[in-house]
Structure formats: C-alpha cells, structure tokens
Amino acid sequence: MFIEAENDRQKIQNIYYAAIASPQKYSQEIFNFFETVFSLENADLRSAAILATGYIGWSEFEEILQQVQLNDPNSRVRNDAHIMLDGMKKQERLN
Secondary structure (H helix, E strand, O other): OOOOOOHHHHHHHHHHHHHHOOOOOOOOHHHHHHHHHHHHOOOOHHHHHHHHHHHHHHOOOHHHHHHHHOOOHHHHHHHHHHHHHHHHHHEEEEE
C-alpha cells in the first residue's frame, strides 16, 4: 500500500491509514513500518509518522521518537518529535 503510492500526499495518507488501522495492543509489524518511515529522506513523511504515532499511542514509540528528536536532520521534525514526546509524558501522568 505505502510503496504503491504514486506521490508523497498518498504516502502521507497511507501513514495515517496505518495508524487508524493499528490495533490497541503493540504490533511488531506496524512498529517496523513506522521505523522504516522514520528512516526515509522526506521530512514530511517523517513528520506525518510522528503525528500517527501519537494516534496509536504505544509507549514503544518513545525510544524512536527520542532518537528522532535528537538526531533528525530537519529541525521541524525534531521539534515535532519533541512535542509528541512531551504530550506522551503528560498523558502518562494523567493515567
């Protein structure tokens, strides 16, 4: 699905579809998909993946988001990861 997308807009939609279709419990397959997206060159795709991980809400994403926050070459993507991590920490305190 993702690979077959013809353009970045469709790839972003597919990232969001993957988040919506994700189970509540952790799935290694879905996690691997997002891990792959985080390694792509396109900053818009990486940023979309950050938003999607927030929808999924798995704590397993925290480590990869920390790496993105520290090491991503794009400052906007690093900031997006920072905001998502901050939101995840606030959510953990509420639970």
